[in-house]
Amino acid sequence: MISGVSSGMGTADRFSTHRVENQPPPLAPYDAYATDLPLQEALRRHGGTWAEPEIAAFGPIAGGELMALGFAANENKPKFRPFDQYGHRIDEVDFHPSYHRIMEIGIAHGVPSFAWRHEERPGAHVARAALAYLHMQPEQGNNCPLTMTYASVPVLRHHSGLAAEWVPRATSTSYDQRSIPAWSKYGNTIGMAMTEKQGGSDVRRNTTRANPLSAGGPGQLYELVGHKWFMSAPMCDAFLVLAQTEAGPGCFLMPRFAPNGDLNAVRIQRLKDKLGDWSNASAEVELQGAVAWLIGEEGRGIATILAMVALTRQDCLIGSSAIMRQALVRAVHHAQYRTAFGKRLIEQPLMRNVLADLSLESEAAVALSLRVARAIDASPRDVRERALARVATAIGKYYVCKRCPAFVNEAQECLGGNGYIEESILPRLYRQAPVNSIWEGSGNIQCLDVLRALSRSPETREALFDEMNSARGVNAVLDSEIEQLAGELDSGESIEPYARRIVERMAIALQASLLVRSDNSAIAASFCESRIGGRPGAFFGTFPPGAPIDQLIRRAFPERD
Template sequence: MSEHPSLTEGFLTHQVTNQAPPLTYDAWATDTVLREAVTREGGGWAEAELAKYGPLVGGELMQLGFVANENKPKFRPFDRYGNRLDEVEFHPAYHRLMELAIAHGVPNFAWRHEDKPGAHVARMALFYLHNQADQGTSCPLTMTYASVPALRRQPELAREWMPRLSSDTYDPRFIPAAHKRGATLGMGMTEKQGGSDVRTNTTRAHQQGSRGPGQPYALVGHKWFFSAPMSDAFLVLAQAEGGLSCFLLPRFTPDGERNAIRIQRLKDKLGDWSNASSEVEFHGATAWMVGEEGRGVSTILEMVALTRQDCMIGSSGQMRQALVQAIHHARHRKAFSKRLIEQPLMMNVLADLALESEAHTVLTARVARAVDASHRDAREAAFGRIATAIGKYWVCKRAPAFINEAQECLGGAGYVEESNLARLYRQAPLNSIWEGSGNIQCLDMLRAVTREPASRDALFAEILAARGGHPALDAEAARLAREFDDLGTLESRSRFIVERLALALQASLLIRAGNPQVSDAFCESRLAGAHGQTFGTLPGHAPFHALIQRAFAE
């Protein structure tokens, strides 16, 4: 045998060491904060169903998310012969994500169990989990979930569509919905000239027979953002004779022909790449009026209220996933002879992220309880209206900075697409823009405060429910009550007010959750000023180890 190294050995440059192992885990069982919040807000009876989804999220769905985002949807405007198709082709990984999500109730659990208090809380947890694996499929899932209250404004349409929307079967075939075992619904509001100002919409609805709710119309116009264009139907806004109205627009007409929905192009967008967003035109597309003529905004706002809730859930879930990745990396990576998680400054960063994540999760779960109880409790309905706007603004605003800090915990490894942190960071700004940007949420908060005294009363009752729990919260609540005195500058100050209201709500919820280590750290850092402008600036006596361990137990 030769004493000389082999040719292969002579070219070895290094061994791979000091790397975190691949992470496969149970996203439900390892999330103490979520499990406690679901139980506290009334959804604990669904734990068995949630427990089934946790291992899938941390295993198969996580891998499917990577594959689906590596294979962007393809627009097929025509077939080889020149016939109009207007189809979008998705990768099998996307369809598998949708199949598993629908089978486990992500879009329909609340509607299948709406006779049980807490059904929307349990469904919140399912959506929170799903968003950690893939964000693109979350778009059609949330629109399908949120479409139900608006659709129920037209009982005969709801009777036809609800069995498909509440089905646990995903049916991706591009055929008339009447022949399918399950269906998904989308939404189209935005036009080029208006954006959030939907009353400037120019799409026209021409009656095809009788006029009014439930009647067929032909739509002529366009939508500038039309997400998940392969959905089976869409709720859209168009100008009828009596004003802006809501319509149900299916992909196929009753005679089985493709409806006159012309996809112009797919958006080249920041964020996830598994889903498709499109621009469309309507060339006399058949649709049915939903709700009263001229009341389209109020009709579709029932859908928007739930999609805004889902923006909160989505951002909370994405931050949770970023935190998991950061803690996992820090537990295995060494620098300067210590694991990163043993380094005092890294401990501060991770603990601060854990504290932030917990605050967003408890607020999101509380809003879900308000949504759940809104049809039977007027005070919860009033609280939900204002808390959704506050929470949507604050939770979604915090996601980009949070996820970027988690990326920094991994260094360059968190910046490449092989890590899901890169995708999470691209996705992070979406929820603050979608369904009403930050200014719209602030204006909605002002509208609720000034026009609905019950909403303001419910909001402050929720904050003051923890009175005496921490001096910083008591002081903040008193100051917030005074913020509404100067009506002349109220609108220009509304972002600051919404931010402080969100922090006060989170503090109140954390105090009442009963873990003083968490609530004291939050109140001292977020309300009392013992915190810098970036993450990792908790005071030195903060319970770093306890916060990290609580966030993601080893």
């Protein structure tokens, strides 16, 4: 102020322009399960009701403590420490304490183990899928080791001796972050290393060599020499690795510490500087004679490790559905409080169209995720469900993972500028969104896999069409689409160049058939009308008149009192 001139304002008045108005209250803490009607319905429909107490107990944690930890874990990226203070090679990665706490909570609640600990109960994989879906909303990076640990179990079981030792630790509910040999720990995490520089999709080109230390054969120790271009979560206690034997690719269990207790010869070269997935480390590693046990037969490595890949692909589908759910919740919450042009955003007709459309997409994604989980669950007992799991996992991974980035972007826009700011979580979700479509088989690979499965196995085709046809007779648009899809497969022409178009349509028809069989006929009809046969104009928010917009928004996320 110029000396002697009074502004006439008291000190308090000068800051009156800084009063915060028209901003929503913080979303978290909230109960991520109690507020998620579509998840509850899918869980019950697919046989997970008995696990509801455990899942419900996890809801407030996923929407509470884990939310805060997720921010800290991503603001503090892991650091590679090749040497200790005195120059000894230690190959360690330091994670922020919040990352370890997230791992501890996830493992304690059975995110990687619930399905195996309750295997005798139908629906155990469905219940685990629900837990993973909740856990993947506040923080996604740590789900990489949790998913891989869950998915490693069927592979470990290929060898009874290794399974007896490793499965109890991989399915433990205790997280043990110590960098010591796996067998001295309460619980273990398991990673995987397939991808090499010269080929990720085409793993037959792997050059890493495996030489037997004795006679060789299943359960025997080999020495691995080569490099891996991507090996995520390098602090896992062991890794399932593909390497070439005399008879072709073999699948190996490579512990971080060798059986003699020394650090195994797995040298981390550097950590990847990734677009997203910041809380998690992904490493390039050199295997300089690392010892590892052969699982399954020499030459059968790809077939052996596929049991793991099938489950990690399922989690890509669940992970993308979870990211979409979290983005939707943020968008609806914001719109419930923010006003513009005299009304709350949630009352603006065009915003309602966008939110309802996002809500429908999210409902369809979770319905498909839990249906795939049920097929996986029933696989050991039911041939048809096994065939469905085989093809529906690839269909779902392709389609839902591809929808995710555009979905998150649309949700961001609902928050306006706030959606572009880190504290809203949406930038993190946006960075994370593409990874599920890339890793564990990119889009084209999924689509080619679907065509291969359908052409090679009549049972797979039958299982897929049975599933879609079980919704026949309710919606004419869907009925005709299923017929057309069958016709395209029978056309006799090479359909490889059009694989994406066909698989996308299969995904939508599968989702539609699930919604048609649920209790919401208006929602199912709206899905068929808006998704089948092409959509006009903008990506989301293009419902024509008559769509069940109110119902969809009500179901998306409840209004607080």
